[in-house]
Amino acid sequence: IWEALGKxxxxxxxxxxxxxxxxxxxxxxxxxxxxxxxxxxSLVSRGLGILRQEIEHA
Structure with missing residues (x-):
């Protein structure tokens, strides 16, 4: 998760x-x-969306 947060x-x-x-x-x-x-x-919502994508594609 920390790696995904870096994105x-x-x-x-x-x-x-x-x-x-x-x-x-x-x-x-x-x-x-x-x-x-x-x-x-907004920041949290968009950020969580990016995290979901990163984790699904990991």
């Missing part, structure tokens, strides 16, 4: 790690990344 943009990777690995709320992730919670949702 993401820096912001997608940060959002996913903060949201799921660090178990932070979308609001807290948004504060850390200095963006809106909706942006966090």
């Amino acid at each position: 993401l943009s820096e912001r997608q990777r940060a959002a996913i790690v903060l949201r799921y690995y660090e178990d932070l709320s979308e609001q807290k992730v948004a504060e850390i990344l200095r963006c809106r919670p909706g942006t966090v949702k």
Whole structure:
């Protein structure tokens, strides 16, 4: 999974790690990344889509 995370943009990777690995709320992730919670949702959603593809093709 860490190898697949390397395929993401820096912001997608940060959002996913903060949201799921660090178990932070979308609001807290948004504060850390200095963006809106909706942006966090988009980053996580797109990032998870890329991770799914990478893992399926591994």
